[in-house]
Amino acid sequence: MPKIVAESNYRGFGHTLVPRYCADMRFGITILPEYRWSDAASKWRRAEELGFDHAWTYDHLTWGGLQDAPWYGTTPTLTAAALVTSTIKLGTFVTSPNFRHPLTLTREVLALDDISDGRFLCGIGSGGGIDTTILGGDDLSPRQKVDRLAEFVELLDRLLTTDKVDFKGEYFETRNARTLPGCVQQPRVPFVMAANGPRSLRLATRYGAGWVTTGRKSDDLAGWFASVVDLSHRLDDLLEGKPFDRYLSLDSQRYSLSSAAAFEDAVGRAAELGFTDVITHWPRTEGVYAGSEAVLEEVAADVIPRLRG
Template sequence: MRFGITILPEYRWNEAERRWRRAEELGFDHAWTYDHLTWGGLPDSPWYGTTPTLTAAALATSTIKLGTFVTSPNFRHPLALTREILALDDISDGRFLCGLGAGGSLDATIQGGSELSPRQKVDRLTEFVELLDTLLTTDGVDYKGDYFEVRNGRTLPGCIQQPRVPFVMAANGPRSLRLAAKYGAGWVTTGGDADDLDGWFATVAELTHRLNDVLAASDRSGSFDRYLSIDDSLYALTSVAAFEDLVGRAAALGFTDVITHWPRVEGVYAGSEDVLEQVAAEVIPRFR
């Protein structure tokens, strides 16, 4: 089992830097930040840009992997995103992970326009991922789809990680799961709606069964990582016991990685950094 932590981009860097450094010191394998223009969970919170935040985090750390949780086509074009990915991969010396998903509703309409239907969102995501994959592996790309266009997209010098940075794909439905199996190095989920923790894990189990079927049907060979964000039904760092229980359940379902959130003083993900420290010292080593 590998362990990740999400640090929301809500802090001034003189506050945020020590969190990114400490995540590495505590032995977390990967650290993430949200890639949104705004987030419904904290609509009135300060909020900073994802790419500058990860750039600063890359310079403040040396071994921990860094990722977007997750990037969507809501406000990004594949060619412009390619340039940012190339820079992050280079500055981090090959430690960047690109989380990708269809995106939520707030980012989809905050700059104007109407919201897409679920089918249209997956159509757009498919174009987005296919074109991003091509741009990160090919220089001089011409493409015209229903949602994106590129004219002689020059994308030198290429990624540090070859053939490109890993895609960690957020997917629940059959089409997006097939897309994940085709282009992803891994899959990430937050589960589904449920009334309690047992119900939530039942939704997670169902999603893993769907993924298994898709991987088998696509004859996907080689490793395929499975990431679970464990804070959806119960915040994992509420207590050491809660964290251990959630990680144990995730391991039983075959997840290779779990992701929690850095404790906040109040509101969503409210908790104590003492619990975080204890979990890192006592629980994480037992699940390695």
């Protein structure tokens, strides 16, 4: 849990008390896989230069927010990002069973972990959006999606830690699946589990090194933060005081980099709720996550160092 240091002040979000310094907070940024590498490479390098602790990209075949935009593969993107950076952690935001099999994903995870020299984080969720039906077939019910996620995570965990895995479930099967050479990070790559429901939250605490949430849909910012509060309390009940990394995607209701003040307020609220990590998105020129790179530079140069005290 991030340490809140120094005095607090009232600012924004309807007179909510917002901590001024969050000494142990870690900061992440998501770079959508929509750019040709000639343009994307500089963004990944710059994310590291700006001092972000982790950088992510979406793992979708296509994304509902940008159906008409160019879109590139997640694994090649993160591989290339690993080769142009040296310290920043890199992750999937998030991988799902929609079009992944645990065994084929295992090979990609092993490669990314090795190429990045142990900097890879595997974000995992139950899956949604267009990816659920783009390959054909009927969409699963919410219950079935969690059933599939439980099987997916159990098998992926075994494949990354145990050689020669035989597994037969309702959704996935392996026969004498090999795990060699094993992960750089031991006992395996960390899972950061996306979860909003009770069963998926329990899965997160069982298999995850951390939990990530985008909150629940809401008509306004206050309602969205209320949903994050509720989810945080549900996780508290499951953890019973056990330390656990918590990642909050800040941009689900309002783009946090709309201004430096908006970003600082959002981070303060996240710290109050015990989040150890926050994630924003690289500014785009238009549409979703539209913003200015000047604000990103200001946040990295002034706001983040000040929040870290």
